[in-house]
Amino acid sequence: MLDACGVEHGFGVRGADGPNSVxxxxxxxxxxxxxxxxxxxxxxxEADAVVSAAPDVPIGVVTADCVPILLSTVGGTAVAAIHAGWRGLGRGVAAAGAAALRRLAGPELDLYAVVGPHIGRCCYEVDRPVLDELEARFAQRLSQALASGRPGHWMLDLAALVRMELATVGIEGPAFEVLPNACTCCDRKRFHSYRRDGPSSGRLYHYIAARPQKAGSQTQLQG
Ligand SMILES: [Zn+2]
Structure with missing residues (x-):
């Protein structure tokens, strides 16, 4: 979907650092x-979301289970990269990042968002204190992101929380995508995972750059 916006971007896998100077x-x-x-x-x-309208300059975030979210305006003129774990989502980072992009790009432009590799509900067990913090923001909607687990534990779907958050700022339906089959904890071959590997876990690098200006579109000096 971001390809259609004309922006260069990539979600990290093991051994890929992304372009230089992100x-x-x-x-x-x-x-x-x-x-x-x-x-x-x-x-x-300190921040967990960065926005840019500079053509060809990559911005990015790093993760090791948390959710990377890359956003672009429909024409690729402005982009955002967001790092969203449960704490950040409870504090509203996804909606805040989209709002910052709208401030930069103009409110009338449609935005697209793609969620990259992160720990899936299959592997992400959380306990009551985590739910308490998330309930403060998501209230009853939180239950839609949960499956039952061991006693006193739940399996949390972080991408579902991102979906709820971004829907509140008008990014939904075909404008919102989650990369399929990309649980960082399940897929040892492709991804680093903090939950699986602990503090020595590596990090995944994700990046996006606003669309290059078309050749000849720069203002010419008139003699
Ligand atoms: Zn998994």
């Missing part, structure tokens, strides 16, 4: 957003 925020599982320009500055604030 601009990434200092991730802290929060809901703060930054622009490319803020992010590239020394002493940039």
């Amino acid at each position: 601009v990434r925020p200092r991730q802290v599982h929060g809901a703060n957003t930054v622009t490319l320009e803020e992010c590239a500055r020394e002493g940039a604030p």
